[in-house]
Amino acid sequence: MGKRSGSPCKTNHHGKEKPSRNISHHTLLKCLTFEKNFSQKMFRLLFCIALVLGPMQSFSQPTQQMRKDFTTAFSKGNTDALHPYFKGFVNMNIPGEKGFYSQSKSRWLLEDFFREHKVSAFALKESGFSGDNYYFIGLYTSGTRQWNVYFVFSPGKNGYQVQQIDIEKNEK
Numbered sequence: 001m002g003k004r005s006g007s008p009c010k011t012n013h014h015g016k017e018k019p020s021r022n023i024s025h026h027t028l029l030k031c032l033t034f035e036k037n038f039s040q041k042m043f044r045l046l047f048c049i050a051l052v053l054g055p056m057q058s059f060s061q062p063t064q065q066m067r068k069d070f071t072t073a074f075s076k077g078n079t080d081a082l083h084p085y086f087k088g089f090v091n092m093n094i095p096g097e098k099g100f101y102s103q104s105k106s107r108w109l110l111e112d113f114f115r116e117h118k119v120s121a122f123a124l125k126e127s128g129f130s131g132d133n134y135y136f137i138g139l140y141t142s143g144t145r146q147w148n149v150y151f152v153f154s155p156g157k158n159g160y161q162v163q164q165i166d167i168e169k170n171e172k
Contacts, residue, residue, distance in 0.1 A: 062160055063134055066153060067127055070136050074149060077119035079111050085153060087161035094167040095147075106165065113167060117142035134160060139170065146170035 069081040090106035092099065097109050121141040128135060130152075138149040150166040 063127075066134065066160060067124065067136070070138075070151060071122065071124050074122040074138055074140055075119065077114040079107050079114070082110075082162065083107065085160060085162045087156060087158065090162050091164040092166075094165060095169065106162070110165065117145065117147070133163065140167070146172070 072081040086103035086107045089100050092101055092106055094113055123139045126137040132155050134153045136151040140147045140149050147167050148170050152164040153160040154163040
């Protein structure tokens with residue numbers, strides 16, 4: 001049972017402080033003040049940690065939903081799950097098309113790709129941040145043919161939006 005540095009209180013075998021039996025009123029007040037200050041410091045520390053980690057959690061929630069929507073769209077060969085992310089012009093490079101297209105035209109081109117190449121399998125290979133942008137890399141299979149799929153989402157006023165779509169034939 002030793003004294004903790006800076007505290008007039010003794011520490012029991014559980015590491016908790018408690019006033020000794022033979023202490024003065026003044027020492028008891030010091031002990032209680034120390035515990036109060038320690039609690040306030042712990043609260044401040046936890047509050048700062050929450051401030052730092054809070055935005056990270058809010059970043060992970062949209063990206064988890066985007067991952068689910070992206071995987072759903074390519075697994076089913078249907079753009080409905082991606083509809084909320086088509087908010088502006090999209091840079092597209094897909095079989096037969098290359099350029100900047102409006103949100104409706106880019107969605108239509110992706111739907112056309114799905115119609116021409118019915119999905120038989122899809123696997124998400126990688127995802128992550130590149131600067132402020134979030135990307136997905138997947139492998140789309142239709143029959144015996146495979147395509148590498150690259151999607152880039154950028155942050156916008158109303159959440160993430162599709163910025164770039166590349167679908168390239170896998171020559172393996």
